[in-house]
Amino acid sequence: MSAAQILFGLMSFIALASAVYVAASNNLVRSVFMFFVTLFALAGLYVLALADFVAVTQIVIYVGGILVLILFVFMLSGRETLEAMQHQPKRLWKLANLPAFLICALLLIVLFNLFMNTxxxxxxxxxxxxxxxxxxxxxxxxxxxxxxxxxxxxxxxxxxxxxxxxxxxxxxxxxxxxxxxx
Amino acid sequence: MISLTHYLLVGACLFCIGLYVALTKRNAIQILIGIELMLNAGILNLVAFGKFDKAANGGQLFALFAIVLAAATTAVALAIILNVYRRYKTIDPNKVDKLKG
Incomplete structure (x- = not known):
């Protein structure tokens, strides 16, 4: 395995793991900061795809602009949001989320089949x-x-x-x- | 040499996670984050295919356009979220159910 392949595996693992954390976490601040990590890992993947300018733009615009905006709105929308977050059920696998999970899993299976066959x-x-x-x-x-x-x-x-x-x-x-x- | 299929698979996983976030969360900001994840999966595919277009740079340039569009969308969406919060004192999209305030 070459260094590029190892880095690709590492970057995609970080990106996917932090995205799963964003999906699983009920804490809004934590999920926003894990979204930071996803964006950085994606910038690394862009570098590995030899698109260094896009990677730098990703960091400048997404991390510097969009995430700061999201944090701003989060702070402006204040305490009620935070308290509402605390009262949510803690579990990831609620029954109410089952349809959404099924849609995503089936779409993932379809996409995997498609990419493997093309x-x-x-x-x-x-x-x-x-x-x-x-x-x-x-x-x-x-x-x-x-x-x-x-x-x-x-x-x-x-x-x-x-x-x-x-x-x-x-x-x-x-x-x-x-x-x-x- | 990393093959294109690997990029496509990572993009597919990211897209599905983003879709799940956008469908299940009860907070407008987190739904926005899910949409951004899906957009990023799309940009990853553009960049991966853009490697095979050295002369015209189609993939990379449209990735840049997509990033700029995402920034514009986010700015407007966050302004809307702030307005909704000011009127309803909540940003749960399920509770915002009046067409006329």
Whole structure:
């Protein structure tokens, strides 16, 4: 086994274990912080898939932005939430959760069967990419290429996303303003 | 060399865990976390396939777009959650059952 495979196993174990903890824990603060760990492990998986720029963006935006926002809202929504959390039943395997568990388990079985039967590494377009030497290697630096592609081939999605971000900014500010009387 | 199937399997597990979290939790913030887990499973698949597109970088760029979309969604969703809390004093989606406050 190479070092990359060992790291892949470690990272995916950390990601899946912390995600299971998020699902199992009733304590909101703990599950938010375990979600941190999941995101970091996923960033490690992105590095192993040779997407280092995406990994850094993941850490900056998810860990730096989204999680801080979630913690903010958690603190603003205050004590009642915390107390409501304490009164929930402690067990993970409640009967009421059985339908949800069945849906997830069956979906997982379907997906596993699908992936085992397709053999993604033998797909035609991937074989062709390998044949054309269109595969990212570990010694390539892709950040420059990403920048060039963002400004040429993907300029329209980039602009659409920037407008959407502006709309989300205005919408969030409008939603969370102090209501004057109404 | 890690094969694509491994990434797909990890992504499938993460997606199902996220779905379970989103379906069972009784707290809007935790449901949001479940949705983020599902989004991350999708981004993992994009990145894994993006390795085989060196010239155009399709997978990695759309992973970046998906991350930005997730950030925008979260900001709006959290603003909505705060408003719901201000009106109902709870963020359990099962208890928010009035269409007109």
């Amino acid at each position: 053999n993604a590494d033998a797909l035609p377009w991937i074989k062709q990419a390998v044949h054309n030497n269109d595969v990212i290697k570990a010694e390539n630096t892709m950040t420059e290429n990403i920048g060039i592609n963002l400004m040429t081939r993907y300029l329209l999605p980039f602009e659409v996303i920037s407008i959407l971000l502006l709309m989300a900014l205005a919408g969030a500010a409008h939603l969370s303003r102090k209501e004057a009387g109404a």
